[in-house]
Amino acid sequence: MRTPLITREGYNQLKQELEHLWRTERPETTKKVTWAASLGDRSENADYQYNKKRLREIDRRVRYIRKALERLKIVDYAPEQEGKVFFGAWVEVESETGEELKFRIVGYDEIFGRNDYISIDSPMARALLKKEVDDEAIVRTPEGEKTWFINSIEYPKG
Structure with a gap:
């Protein structure tokens, strides 16, 4: 089990990463998925498949960071x-x-x-x-x- 400690700088960096993923990267990727889906056949659409995979990665990281920010104790x-x-x-x-x-x-x-x-x-x-x-x-x-x-x-x- 990992010790749930973090420095103030590390905590702020995780918050910034979460903010960037949620407010910038996720909306952009969602637009790309929607655009690629509108083109038709999704099974052979590389844009759709890649961006759908990227969206899952972003969502996984967002969940991880949110849970981490709740459990971590800042040590000043x-x-x-x-x-x-x-x-x-x-x-x-x-x-x-x-x-x-x-x-x-x-x-x-x-x-x-x-x-x-x-x-x-x-x-x-x-x-x-x-x-x-x-x-x-x-x-x-x-x-x-x-x-x-x-x-x-x-x-x-x-």
Whole structure:
């Protein structure tokens, strides 16, 4: 089960996506389906079939976002978080081999399309929670345990 948390920015992005899909994309696609249906034989009409499929995808995404917005809890920055890794933090870590990573710990619904975000439910995020700069975190991976050292922790203010 996913932890139902989201940052304020992530929540606003989901709301914007819902608004765009519902107010812009869905009406346009519905017009295309209606137009294509008026041309006659729907079984061989690529415009009709494609746009009907797209309409189902839009409706599925709209349902998902609406349900998600109801269940998700927005987590805003709090000054008490400073100095430790919590939800919403930008964390820079370094492995024993010198590999460096920088990412933000966010909710599941925010990680798609971003290489610099990781889910709060990921093994890395779980290992880092409540740690401070210079602490080490042991992350269990399919290849075995890996040790990471925390170089910096930042929170977006705003």
